[in-house]
Amino acid sequence: MAERVHITTAIFYCNAPPHVGSAYEALAADAFARSRRRRLGRANVSFLTGTDEHGDKIRRAAQAEGVPPREFTDRTSAVFRRAWDGLNVAYDYFVRTTDPEHEKFVQQMLERSHARGDIYFKDYEGLYCIGCERFYTEKELLPGGICPSHNRPVERISEGNYFLRIDKYRAQVLEHIQRNPDFIRPERYRNEALNMLAEPLGDLCISRPKSRLEWGIELPFDHNYVTYVWYDAFWAYVSAPASRDPNFISEVFATTEHFIGKDILKTHAVYWPPMLLSAGLPLFRHLDVHGWVNFGGQRMSKSSGNVADPVSYEAAFGPDVLRYFLLREVVYGLDGDFSEQRLIERYNADLANDLGNFTSRVLSMAARYFGGELTCDPVLEGEPDDAALADVMSGLEERVDAQVQELAFNRGLEAIWQALDVANKYIVQTAPFTLAKDQAKLPRVAQILANLTESLRVVAAALEPFMPVTSRRILDLLQVDETAAAAPYGRGLKQGHKVKPATPLFPRIDRKAG
RNA sequence: GGCGGCGUAGCUCAGUUGGUUAGAGCACGCGGCUCAUAUCCGCGGAGUCGUAGGUUCAAGUCCUACCGCCGCCA
Numbered sequence: 001m002a003e004r005v006h007i008t009t010a011i012f013y014c015n016a017p018p019h020v021g022s023a024y025e026a027l028a029a030d031a032f033a034r035s036r037r038r039r040l041g042r043a044n045v046s047f048l049t050g051t052d053e054h055g056d057k058i059r060r061a062a063q064a065e066g067v068p069p070r071e072f073t074d075r076t077s078a079v080f081r082r083a084w085d086g087l088n089v090a091y092d093y094f095v096r097t098t099d100p101e102h103e104k105f106v107q108q109m110l111e112r113s114h115a116r117g118d119i120y121f122k123d124y125e126g127l128y129c130i131g132c133e134r135f136y137t138e139k140e141l142l143p144g145g146i147c148p149s150h151n152r153p154v155e156r157i158s159e160g161n162y163f164l165r166i167d168k169y170r171a172q173v174l175e176h177i178q179r180n181p182d183f184i185r186p187e188r189y190r191n192e193a194l195n196m197l198a199e200p201l202g203d204l205c206i207s208r209p210k211s212r213l214e215w216g217i218e219l220p221f222d223h224n225y226v227t228y229v230w231y232d233a234f235w236a237y238v239s240a241p242a243s244r245d246p247n248f249i250s251e252v253f254a255t256t257e258h259f260i261g262k263d264i265l266k267t268h269a270v271y272w273p274p275m276l277l278s279a280g281l282p283l284f285r286h287l288d289v290h291g292w293v294n295f296g297g298q299r300m301s302k303s304s305g306n307v308a309d310p311v312s313y314e315a316a317f318g319p320d321v322l323r324y325f326l327l328r329e330v331v332y333g334l335d336g337d338f339s340e341q342r343l344i345e346r347y348n349a350d351l352a353n354d355l356g357n358f359t360s361r362v363l364s365m366a367a368r369y370f371g372g373e374l375t376c377d378p379v380l381e382g383e384p385d386d387a388a389l390a391d392v393m394s395g396l397e398e399r400v401d402a403q404v405q406e407l408a409f410n411r412g413l414e415a416i417w418q419a420l421d422v423a424n425k426y427i428v429q430t431a432p433f434t435l436a437k438d439q440a441k442l443p444r445v446a447q448i449l450a451n452l453t454e455s456l457r458v459v460a461a462a463l464e465p466f467m468p469v470t471s472r473r474i475l476d477l478l479q480v481d482e483t484a485a486a487a488p489y490g491r492g493l494k495q496g497h498k499v500k501p502a503t504p505l506f507p508r509i510d511r512k513a514g
Numbered sequence: 515g516g517c518g519g520c521g522u523a524g525c526u527c528a529g530u531u532g533g534u535u536a537g538a539g540c541a542c543g544c545g546g547c548u549c550a551u552a553u554c555c556g557c558g559g560a561g562u563c564g565u566a567g568g569u570u571c572a573a574g575u576c577c578u579a580c581c582g583c584c585g586c587c588a
Contacts, residue, residue, distance in 0.1 A: 354554095
């Protein structure tokens with residue numbers, strides 16, 4: 001059977017619009033998905049994202065605007081969808097937890113766990129934070145009964161609720177993590193997860209009484225309750241593909257790559273695996289945990305008013321620029337920093353000077369000396385300069401792909417830029433513009449330009465997962481279709497091929513950050 | 515309080531299992547080229563590798579303590 005992979009971002013809670021941090025996760029997952037599609041074929045990769053739309057916070061946000069929750073999330077979910085479309089996040093599934101097929105699926109999973117005896121009813125009294133939508137123990141609270149993340153008092157609530165047996169599966173999950181060293185990566189987060197699982201866990205409250213909250217999925221075995229939003233949301237990773245492909249759960253789900261932020265490590269490492277096991281599903285393949293994207297050195301937050309809107313950067317600097325910046329600058333797994341100043345520096349140094357200018361000089365010479373036509377095939381051996389160029393261009397995409405699979409997006413891009421460096425040096429070394437002054441040397445000039453054009457093709461192809469629009473633009477200038485774009489170095493462009501004249505891809509930005 | 519991470523050139527960071535004069539990019543200075551988006555290529559300066567000890571023939575790289583920043587758990 002063909003190798004398959006299922007890739008997910010977190011399901012975004014849509015009570016506020018996406019910021020650069022949520023965009024980063026979508027972009028990293030998208031680059032990963034695109035890279036996998038190039039290797040495994042489009043049909044063997046599914047990439048899922050979406051919005052989390054139930055729960056108290058959504059209900060309250062809707063109430064504040066005087067609209068029904070569904071109307072509210074119709075609008076806010078669409079904002080996410082448009083943002084991802086604008087950033088060229090090529091998802092296969094955009095799941096909304098209010099989709100009927102999702103709701104039905106969640107109820108099926110509840111039935112499965114219920115039938116297995118993993119769900120029980122218990123009267124419960126506890127300290128509840130509305131902001132967090134969860135109960136706290138005394139020890140977790142700040143003095144005076146203050147919620148540590150919302151900095152406001154919790155409420156004492158007494159009610160009966162349904163619980164899922166989490167601790168029952170703790171040993172099994174622990175063992176799985178120990179036996180699969182890269183199950184949670186990077187490793188630092190694996191260690192944290194092992195820590196969390198080292199001691200007995202409380203079971204997970206998975207219901208809310210309708211008397212308190214109606215905005216959720218009704219429990220199939222008790223009409224007086226809805227499902228707790230966290231339980232509901234996890235299944236968004238599975239519901240849509242499982243509804244459409246009967247073999248998804250048995251054959252595909254185990255290949256899942258979950259891209260998540262470090263803030264939800266605990267829920268994904270501790271609660272999600274028991275939920276799966278209890279419902280009779282296998283575990284996913286990897287939990288791929290990333291850090292924060294700060295803004296000018298500060299944590300992005302609504303209260304400090306420094307929330308960067310990803311779509312505005314797309315509009316201001318052009319397609320792919322935010323993608324390039326985040327994937328090049330942020331080390332996956334560590335916190336990164338976003339600033340317009342840095343963005344412009346990267347833009348000028350890497351995109352305008354290295355990539356854009358290289359494209360421009362190659363196509364200009366091709367047009368000037370040969371009317372845009374290749375008059376010979378590129379060569380792998382040739383002269384020492386040619387061989388050095390071929391050496392770095394051959395297998396470039398494979399080297400990049402290997403980095404992407406390790407989530408080292410920055411290193412993948414570095415590898416492409418190393419190839420660009422060699423290509424720029426090659427022009428200086430061989431000086432085709434000097435040789436062209438001598439009629440007798442035109443055949444050598446033709447050879448050099450064939451090699452350079454071919455190099456540009458390989459670079460454009462390798463760039464696709466990170467910068468799909470730019471990749472397409474370069475390939476259009478080269479008049480290359482998808483099939484030719486995928487060919488190894490030396491086997492793509494042929495004698496007689498014609499390319500278009502140069503057009504600037506990334507005009508320099510001569511201003512300071514505003 | 516427990517566990518863990520980080521602290522290397524002005525900035526952002528690489529530095530495998532300890533081993534020749536500690537590296538890259540950006541920024542800066544000088545030189546070269548002119549195909550190209552004042553771009554490209556070459557050269558250059560600068561770091562007591564957080565502090566203090568220790569192990570070793572040899573430590574940024576291992577051990578201990580301390581300082582600073584951060585995370586997770588309680």
